[in-house]
Amino acid sequence: xxxxxxxxxxxxxxxxxxxxxxxxxxxxxxxxxxxxxxxxxxxxxxxxxxxxxxxxxxxxxxxxxxxxxxxxxxxxxxxxxxxxxxxxxxxxxxxxxxxxxxxxxxxxxxxxxxxxxxxxxxxxxxxxxxxxxxxxxxxxxxxxxxxxxxxxxxxxxxxxxxxxxxxxxxxxxxxxxxxxxxxxxxxxxxxxxxxx
Amino acid sequence: xxxxxxxxxxxxxxxxxxxxxxxxxxxxxxxxxxxxxxxxxxxxxxxxxxxxxxxxxxxxxxxxxxxxxxxxxxxxxxxxxxxxxxxxxxxxxxxxxxxxxxxxxxxxxxxxxxxxxxxxxxxxxxxxxxxxxxxxxxxxxxxxxxxxxxxxxxxxxxxxxxxxxxxxxxxxxxxxxxxxxxxxxxxxxxxxxxxxxxxxxxxxxxxxxxxxxxxxxxxxxxxxxxxxxxxxxxxxxxxxxxxxxxxxxxxxxxxxxxxxxxxxxxxxxxxxxxxxxxxxxxxxxxx
Ligand code: SF4
Numbered sequence: 001x002x003x004x005x006x007x008x009x010x011x012x013x014x015x016x017x018x019x020x021x022x023x024x025x026x027x028x029x030x031x032x033x034x035x036x037x038x039x040x041x042x043x044x045x046x047x048x049x050x051x052x053x054x055x056x057x058x059x060x061x062x063x064x065x066x067x068x069x070x071x072x073x074x075x076x077x078x079x080x081x082x083x084x085x086x087x088x089x090x091x092x093x094x095x096x097x098x099x100x101x102x103x104x105x106x107x108x109x110x111x112x113x114x115x116x117x118x119x120x121x122x123x124x125x126x127x128x129x130x131x132x133x134x135x136x137x138x139x140x141x142x143x144x145x146x147x148x149x150x151x152x153x154x155x156x157x158x159x160x161x162x163x164x165x166x167x168x169x170x171x172x173x174x175x176x177x178x179x180x181x182x183x184x185x186x187x188x189x190x191x192x193x194x195x196x
Numbered sequence: 197x198x199x200x201x202x203x204x205x206x207x208x209x210x211x212x213x214x215x216x217x218x219x220x221x222x223x224x225x226x227x228x229x230x231x232x233x234x235x236x237x238x239x240x241x242x243x244x245x246x247x248x249x250x251x252x253x254x255x256x257x258x259x260x261x262x263x264x265x266x267x268x269x270x271x272x273x274x275x276x277x278x279x280x281x282x283x284x285x286x287x288x289x290x291x292x293x294x295x296x297x298x299x300x301x302x303x304x305x306x307x308x309x310x311x312x313x314x315x316x317x318x319x320x321x322x323x324x325x326x327x328x329x330x331x332x333x334x335x336x337x338x339x340x341x342x343x344x345x346x347x348x349x350x351x352x353x354x355x356x357x358x359x360x361x362x363x364x365x366x367x368x369x370x371x372x373x374x375x376x377x378x379x380x381x382x383x384x385x386x387x388x389x390x391x392x393x394x395x396x397x398x399x400x401x402x403x404x405x406x407x408x409x410x411x412x413x414x415x416x417x418x419x420x421x422x423x424x425x426x427x428x429x430x431x432x433x434x435x436x437x438x439x440x441x442x443x444x445x446x447x448x449x450x451x452x453x454x455x456x457x458x459x460x461x462x463x464x465x466x467x468x469x470x471x472x473x474x475x476x477x478x479x480x481x482x483x
Contacts, residue, residue: 078295079255083372130254130256131239167234178431181426182367185427188426189364192421196360
């Protein structure tokens with residue numbers, strides 16, 4: 001049976017990450033850090049240190065729609081999640097160099113994320129893609145933002161309440177729902193093709 | 197006309213059509229996996245929150261695609277209709293405000309408020325003798341549009357080749373296009389036309405069937421087969437992989453057998469309006 005975990009991020013207890021199993025439900029409190037393609041290209045390809053601490057963080061793949069209130073201050077309008085697969089290559093660096101514990105996105109990571117996540121004690125948390133109206137209500141406030149020149153692909157710090165439900169897509173034990181679902185689907189594809 | 201275009205775009209982004217809501221409710225009834233039920237329940241909660249908070253259903257305001265059916269005697273020339281659709285899209289984006297997505301395809305620099313060179317995309321059909329205009333707005337998100345596939349099969353691959361390619365494409369897409377959604381398939385014509393037809397297919401009211409009984413039978417069969425892949429809601433595994441499968445076809449060359457797949461996510465947004473010769477606008481969603 002699946003379990004529901006209530007976690008607060010940043011989270012620096014490795015045991016709490018190891019307690020998560022692929023398929024489990026997770027609801028998050030505390031802080032979530034918003035990032036996207038260009039944010040990570042700046043960190044890793046251009047070698048610029050992120051000005052917001054990522055230790056123990058839960059990252060969210062997003063490009064939020066916001067309204068500017070004043071210098072460095074933004075109001076949320078509509079915040080949703082983007083497809084993760086494009087950003088899989090940053091997984092290892094995020095865990096190894098910055099101590100990121102969890103990555104939340106939609107659509108999953110391909111198999112190349114499984115090994116680094118297991119080695120570094122990280123998880124992939126699947127959100128329901130497109131469910132932005134709900135997600136926006138779960139983000140209480142935009143507390144901080146860096147790299148505004150990348151708008152909307154800045155580095156965002158959100159305070160969240162009851163963020164979820166998320167599903168553990170890849171756990172820190174080498175299990176991936178995406179891998180399993182693909183494997184089963186490919187077998188079924190063969191059976192179905194034989195029946196055509 | 198400009199106001200109608202602006203309204204159609206914002207309305208589509210906020211309020212899902214009834215046929216889609218019913219299909220999503222049906223999906224939740226059929227689904228048996230724990231993760232699949234969790235995803236579908238969250239989708240329902242999200243649609244409710246979008247209704248009560250008057251927020252957008254999904255953050256991706258997409259690329260605006262319009263389908264126009266213009267009567268021969270409609271007083272405004274298509275050039276004027278196109279100008280109004282573009283200005284309306286821009287006005288909606290600025291006034292709401294909506295996230296703008298359009299960029300130059302090489303420089304990746306923003307080209308404005310969801311408008312740009314050849315964007316929004318407008319398709320035309322002309323109706324002899326008629327004096328009215330039907331406009332349909334389909335904001336198309338990138339997560340699902342990135343899951344588009346084309347294969348130039350050979351005639352000897354036959355109908356089974358088509359089925360196999362569609363199945364492979366949807367398994368390959370996995371959770372990326374936000375399933376369960378509408379699989380649009382275009383067959384026949386030419387390479388470009390097959391892709392155009394696949395997009396036309398996702399824009400149909402959900403569950404409608406192709407008037408050609410042979411094609412309609414293929415829609416039914418593929419709908420069943422696709423839901424046996426087990427990809428499930430958001431690709432986390434489950435019974436409901438697709439809400440529907442729609443096919444549009446065209447006759448083709450004797451040595452061609454093109455098949456195109458276009459995916460539309462669960463947020464299959466669609467609004468339409470009828471505009472009379474006197475300019476009166478009647479909003480509904482029946483095409
Ligand atoms: S694929 Fe559709 S539902 Fe998913 S994020 Fe894009 S527009 Fe939204």
